[in-house]
Amino acid sequence: MATQTPIGAQARTLPRRIATSTGGGTLVFLLVMSAIMATQNSKFLTSNNLFNVLNQSVFIGILAVAMTIVLIHGGIDLSVGAVAGLTGGVVAYLMGHGVPMGWAFIDALMLGTALGIVNGLVITRLGVPDFIATLAMLGVARGLLFVWTQGVPFIDYATDTYRTIGGLKDLFWQITLPMIILLVVAFAAATMLTRSRFGSHVRATGSNREGARLSGVAVDKVKIAVYALSGALAALVGILLAGRLTTVQPGMGEGLELRAIAAAILGGAALTGGRGSVVGAVVGAITLAVIQNIINLSGLNPAWETLIVGVIILAAVLADRLITLAASRSTATTSTPAADTGSGPAMAGT
């Protein structure tokens, strides 16, 4: 579509291009929603509140970036919330027992990566579907944290430095360390996906696994690497979350996987693989945080959040389908008459 735009008209159509780009609709929605909220509540558009929202969105943001990579490659990782909880527990336990913070972080990252590799191996070597393998890992990791803690939360491990790492203290202005980490992770992931050989292998595997395999991509190795990356980033979130909360409850990170998937989908990722945007995922995570913030500021019951997010996901996906249909219809009239994509068999399932 972008190639059809005449060079001189680019500036004029920029908003339109944003709106039709991957996840761009969510950005438009986020801006409109924020604008409306700004007129309704004077507290919303203060720098305090906006930085607070950004600070809240970091955890889902990092997980959504990781999930986007997994989704683009054609998989799904349901274990990230449980892995974040377990690795956060490891950091809290080790620091509570006098292990230096750096070592505790390295151990947590190694555990997260290892659990991700296990996911990848179970999927590739044992032939278990991604959904089931990571669902099983969710149960195992979550269960282990409960068994290990006996339901008693870890407390009294957080140092001042750790609180800063968790984002409880500003570095400068109102910027916290987790915000910078999210920025770095997103930038690295976007560069990796678009510029590196590994990134092109990830995208190729997601668009056409068999085709990628036949052209010499080691699809199994790519899959294991993708899940290892997802596990490592889940551990990073676990580390940050344990610093933010200063206690690790056995249920820490529960449900994060579904929010991360929601953010990735709002950002334009497709569950069928081959499509997704890292920037879109971050926008999706910020959208979820803004919705939560608006509900808090309006004094509504927090349960509205799950309901509204459900409706918004449906709206986003429906809008996306309408745009795709319209696009395929307009290309169909100019090129091929075979555009019978209506509803039915052509639609890919899960």
Place this chain on the structure above:
Amino acid sequence: MSSNRLLRFFSTEGATIGILLVGVVVLFSILNSSYLTSENIENILVQSTFVLIIAIGMTFVLITGGIDLSVGSVLGLSAGISVLVLVDGGGFLLAVLAGLAVGLGFGLLNGILIAKAGINDFIATLATLGIAGGALVLIAAEKPLTGFESSTFSALANDKVVGIPLPVIIAAVMVVGLELVLRRTGFGRVVFAVGINREAAHLSGLNVDRTRIAVFVISGVLASVSGILLASRLSSVPPRLGQGFELQAIAAAVLAGTSLAGGRGSVARAALGALFLGAVNVGIQLEQIDTAWYQVVVGLSIVGAMVIDRSVRELALSRMRMHVPPDTTPAMPDVLAGAKEGR
């Protein structure tokens, strides 16, 4: 020779889950003599009922190649709505009908979003999971969902008929009835056809869209049946009732050899899967082991069951290949389905 017979037995559909179930029952009855008492068996059966009923609906959806993540939340909301009707003074019949209407409505919504609007099953039902789950919390915040007085409603999940708890009878009737629907009716054959090859089913003139909507309606209605029974059992509805039930239902179906890729599954086997989960859960409670082990065991048995199922299938397939001339390899969609699974 005997290894061949053993292989044939193991490659029978449902052998893996049957062996797992027997194994866990034997294990726990060795560990604890009170495990195999009639009282405890009854306990296992009743506790398994709620997941079992939604696992049946999930099986229909999975066979068509779909997935329904909303069943837990729909279960909770149906339970909440029927108790709300009772608390507001509506009668038993109205309460049950209102609960069923919730399941029917969400099932239709899911089906239309997926089959007609072309939204991916996972996303559509993830969204309705959020909507139904949020709605229940909001309703529960307005009004405590407890303290109704309807002996008929309470009887649903607590009465016994000829010594068998009523929910167990209801579940058994559903298993037999819906297994027959799946195996013996034209609709059942269409469900399998859609799951094995949607494009081919469409081209052979089958109404694919209507079938896909129908399985989501079945799943939604069964979720509300389970919710109504659970509300009757608990006589109150906590705001987060049903959360995580969808994963248990998927686990039960997958343990029983239902393929996420579609085309393979059975109601009776899904029931065995749910009974396995119930047997493990009750056994862990009885042994006074930390209940968190339940999640670990379920996670490991899912992968274990899949691996056993798959390796037996591949072994059976390679044996069959040795006995059949290569150019006349018979069509074995059921056996092949396991081998080419994966995303």
